[in-house]
Amino acid sequence: MEATTAASQAAPAAVPLRANREFRLLWVGQALSDFGTSMTALVLPLALLSSGYSTSATSTIGTAVLVTAMVLRMPAGYLTDHYSHRRLMLAADLARLVTVATVAVWTYLDRLPIALAVVTVVVAQVGVELFRPSQNATVRRVVPAAQLGTAISLNQARAYAAGIVAPAVAGLLIAASLWLPFAIDAVTYAVSALCVLALYRSLRRAEAARSARAGGAADRAADPKKAQEAQEAQEGSGGAKAAPRERFLPRLTAGLRYVVRDPFLRTVAGLAAGENFAFQALAYALLLGIGREHNGAAAVGLAMSAAAVTGLTGSLIAPFLQRRLRMQTVMAAGPALAAVMLALAWYTGSGIAFAAGYSALCLLTPVNGAVFGTILATTVPENIYGRTTTALGFTTEILQPLGPLTAGVLLAYLSLSGTAALFALAFALLAAVALLMPSPPAAPDPRTAAA
The missing domain is CATH 1.20.1250.20 (MFS general substrate transporter like domains)
Incomplete structure (x- = not known):
């Protein structure tokens, strides 16, 4: 697997990040998602306050976020190492899309119940904990080692940029209607999911091309179904060779x-x-x-x-x-x-x-x-x-x-x-x-x- 990783990283070494299609897809999708998430984090407490809830009741959503993050942090890493990164990221985006879209519709029709707000922030944090390690592993895979520092810096920059722009845009949208920020956040999750799909299609084509050039896996490259199955198996196992089955707790820790x-x-x-x-x-x-x-x-x-x-x-x-x-x-x-x-x-x-x-x-x-x-x-x-x-x-x-x-x-x-x-x-x-x-x-x- 080390040889595979080294070869995959050495191949695109001469390509700058701005020309790295896979990194661009991931960056753009997450830039939009970060923007929408930042708006929702600001607007959701305001929606609860406008629905008549007290500040102490509204603060429960912060506690829910913190508890969810602590409980799921390490299990999310286990899932990242054992299951498809593509499927985890897609599941995270689609789950958040559904819950935020539900909040948008409910806010448009009636006052937002606090139970729905708590469910929304819990699902959103679950999505964050699942998406983040899978995204990091994908960046490691699509970016050459010499460019990883720059790639990580650009990922951090997009989050800070979202934190600067989102509050101002959220204020304008709230002035128009309280449900609009939630609707736009749902759209950003849909765009992020489409970017993940496009990213992995591109990776499968690149993997098939490398296998064909190597000559050792020409039959697999000629069969797209086998190539996809091999790719999914590599993602799900983290690239490791088959090993004796361990108990769950040692694997988790x-x-x-x-x-x-x-x-x-x-x-x-x-x-x-x-x-x-x-x-x-x-x-x-x-x-x-x-x-x-x-x-x-x-x-x-x-x-x-x-x-x-x-x-x-x-x-x-x-x-x-x-x-x-x-x-x-x-x-x-x-x-x-x-x-x-x-x-x-x-x-x-x-x-x-x-x-x-x-x-x-x-x-x-x-x-x-x-x-x-x-x-x-x-x-x-x-x-x-x-x-x-x-x-x-x-x-x-x-x-x-x-x-x-x-x-x-x-x-x-x-x-x-x-x-x-x-x-x-x-x-x-x-x-x-x-x-x-x-x-x-x-x-x-x-x-x-x-x-």
Whole structure:
């Protein structure tokens, strides 16, 4: 399988990403889907409030999203490694299309019931958890190793761009009618499903052409049905050879055990868990600390928009920094810059400096994601790639639910500047840990793998 992977990645090496049809299909479909999802995430709570539900009842949809994500993160990786990526992505898109279309029709006809809203966000999060690892595995398959960093950065950029554009468009659509954002979101899922279908048809044709050129599988290439069956079998098994049947639990936790055994991944998981917790706490401290001041809502909105813009900028400069800086330097830069800005916020009492600390993290978080995503895509064995990435997602986000509570407790006893001082110390410590991280494992030599 390593030889197959190396050969498949070496073939399109000279093709730039903008000319890579498979990557374009996946990127465009998900760009539209991200846009629609961002609108729904904003409009759904407003629809519940307009239906007469309280803020506490409306907040249950956030809890439903969080619980669903934690429960399904690792099983989704297992499914990615054992079943067809195409079928998983199609199922995720079609399920979300049906539920969001139902919300659109119901909102058009009557007030939205909270039970339907909860079902919608649960199904949407299930779709996210199924789609994300299958998409990552597909990107690894259609993009040469030398271009993976750029591809991951472009995927992050599309999400930030959706976060910038979607709120403004949602506001215009709500002014026309509350059901319109949901209807458009349903259309984006339909387009994404069509892009997935077109992508895999293109992959099957390319696979058949490579088999024909190799000469060793001419009979399979001549029979489209056999070629499709072989392709589906390769996707479903993650490319691994047949192995003795293991029990379900060891297979489910294979990615987690791989992370625990690997010193680099183990260190990154601990560092990222601390950073994600601090990042979430800082976001809520910004929301609550500045939001309670005079004209605070406008200030928070401006700060969040600025953070989205810096996140988009970080996604675009990630390939440049990734090629020129050590991995440890890249991982430490965001927390270090945030620590400097938050120390300035403590010294001056400036809310602008506090918001700048949050934006500093948003600027460099995509760079970290591109660096780390490239390392995973080039070093983790393909047959456990989905389970490894989802296990890392689970471990690095497990402390996030404590972030909002921590922010609330800090602001209950400290001023905004005092809270900034504690955050500055925390991020300085995280930057120091990042500088001391072990080096990542070397990617296997494609020539050795092919041999």
